[in-house]
Amino acid sequence: MPREDLELHLRRTGGLAGLPMVASLDTRELAADEAERILEALDHVDLAHVEDRPGAAPGARDTFHYDLEIRRPGRTDAVRFNERQMPPELKPVIRSLMRRAQLAT
Amino acid sequence: MTHRCAPHCIVPPGLLLRVAANGEREHRDAALRTLGLDSTFRVARVERVTRHALAPATPRLLSGPVAMPHRTIYDQQESDATQLGWLVRSEGQPPADDPAVNEAYEGFGDTYKLFWEVFKRNSIDDQGMPLVGLVHYGHAYDNAFWDGMSHMFFGDGDGVLFTRLTKAIDVIGHELAHGVTQYTANLVYQNQSGALNESISDVFGVLVEQYAKGQTADQASWLIGADVVGPALSPALRSLKAPGDANPHDDQPADMDHFVVTGEDGGGVHTNSGIPNHAFYVTATTIGGNAWEAPGIMWYDAIRDPKVHPNSDFLTFAKATLRSAQQRFGAQSAEADAVRAGWEAVKLEL
Numbered sequence: 089m090p091r092e093d094l095e096l097h098l099r100r101t102g103g104l105a106g107l108p109m110v111a112s113l114d115t116r117e118l119a120a121d122e123a124e125r126i127l128e129a130l131d132h133v134d135l136a137h138v139e140d141r142p143g144a145a146p147g148a149r150d151t152f153h154y155d156l157e158i159r160r161p162g163r164t165d166a167v168r169f170n171e172r173q174m175p176p177e178l179k180p181v182i183r184s185l186m187r188r189a190q191l192a193t
Numbered sequence: 194m195t196h197r198c199a200p201h202c203i204v205p206p207g208l209l210l211r212v213a214a215n216g217e218r219e220h221r222d223a224a225l226r227t228l229g230l231d232s233t234f235r236v237a238r239v240e241r242v243t244r245h246a247l248a249p250a251t252p253r254l255l256s257g258p259v260a261m262p263h264r265t266i267y268d269q270q271e272s273d274a275t276q277l278g279w280l281v282r283s284e285g286q287p288p289a290d291d292p293a294v295n296e297a298y299e300g301f302g303d304t305y306k307l308f309w310e311v312f313k314r315n316s317i318d319d320q321g322m323p324l325v326g327l328v329h330y331g332h333a334y335d336n337a338f339w340d341g342m343s344h345m346f347f348g349d350g351d352g353v354l355f356t357r358l359t360k361a362i363d364v365i366g367h368e369l370a371h372g373v374t375q376y377t378a379n380l381v382y383q384n385q386s387g388a389l390n391e392s393i394s395d396v397f398g399v400l401v402e403q404y405a406k407g408q409t410a411d412q413a414s415w416l417i418g419a420d421v422v423g424p425a426l427s428p429a430l431r432s433l434k435a436p437g438d439a440n441p442h443d444d445q446p447a448d449m450d451h452f453v454v455t456g457e458d459g460g461g462v463h464t465n466s467g468i469p470n471h472a473f474y475v476t477a478t479t480i481g482g483n484a485w486e487a488p489g490i491m492w493y494d495a496i497r498d499p500k501v502h503p504n505s506d507f508l509t510f511a512k513a514t515l516r517s518a519q520q521r522f523g524a525q526s527a528e529a530d531a532v533r534a535g536w537e538a539v540k541l542e543l
Contacts, residue, residue, distance in 0.1 A: 101457045101458045102458050102459075102463075103335065103336045103338070104336050104337050104338065104358075104364065104367070104368075104418070104430070104463075105335075105336075105354065105355075105418075105426065105430055105463065106391075106458050106461075106462065106463020106464060107426075107442050107463075108457060108458070145340065145341065146341060147339075147340070147341015147342065147375050148338060148339065148340050148341045149338060149339045149341070149368070149371040149375075149382060149390070149394070150336065150337065150338040150339060150368065150371070151336075151338045151340075152336065153458070172275070172340075179273070191354075191425065191442050
């Protein structure tokens, strides 16, 4: 069964610089292999268990925080997490988005 | 020669610490080397043991009559795994072929030197905590961070926002100062206490650079990250002299009238830090001379002031700096006047 296309919107904050960066992509506009890589990765992420847990890295400073929105027809999921809590399955998704990221104006 | 450290350890960290603290010199040195070379879990446990089991009122010198840093640098080889990578340089070893390794090692040394020689603080925890650097972390990683467990991670940058982050001695000082704050005021990383946390790291970051270069307040650039920003953030990441003017994206306020209310970045911890940063700059340049002397000492007193607690706001901290000035130099001293001028410049009423 073909996977459902989706839009992704990412906002990265924090880090040493503290300057927000934003990125978006639409899997319909990507090369087939990159779209497939993203869709497959998202198939394996349990979004219900992706969360920003302050206790997970209590003394960490200057790490990145991510706000990721996943828009499908009729449904939008939004997750927030620290880079130290990023599920491994999400890494290729974040990498694809960050290649397109720009400083927020 | 490089080797990967063992994931499991036979000698308990408590024993190593006891040897390090009380053993013969050669045994102490060996124990300290082992403490410095161990795995993530070991170092984390040592940190906890050191912090809780060895807590004398005065610094404990772990390595003889003169305190010294205990540095280990690991090469992460662009991996984003947080386990220690390949050991490439430990304390006392000659320089490696990799400039990032040597920059981290030297930057740790410069930071240790400022805190020991000026403030009589023996490393991050004042107990001789080993300084562990992880270089080449991640692929084109645009950041450096302190993990709260005695490790500092350095990316190589993407060449646009940042270049190799080990090049900046002030950034190294900034990250290690987060550790010092963690072991002193332990300021919560949110809102005003979080912005103070960031500002203290910027202040001690520039002091590390000024002390290493022998620059007076008038000679210093008062910039953060000038050696590591890429073209998008040129000429610097932040400015204590002119918050908001460091680069085209710099949105730091320079006074309380422009305090930024935001839900992002812990309530703008990297933004509103411009306010106390500028107060320090005005204090230091008003006094003149070396900023690590009276100004640095007053700020160092403030992070250890019992009235400064984890949720302290700018005003509480400002009062602590004034209290230090009055106690050390006198209520009507030039130093106390300079502290008042510093906070007045950022429109914070003491």
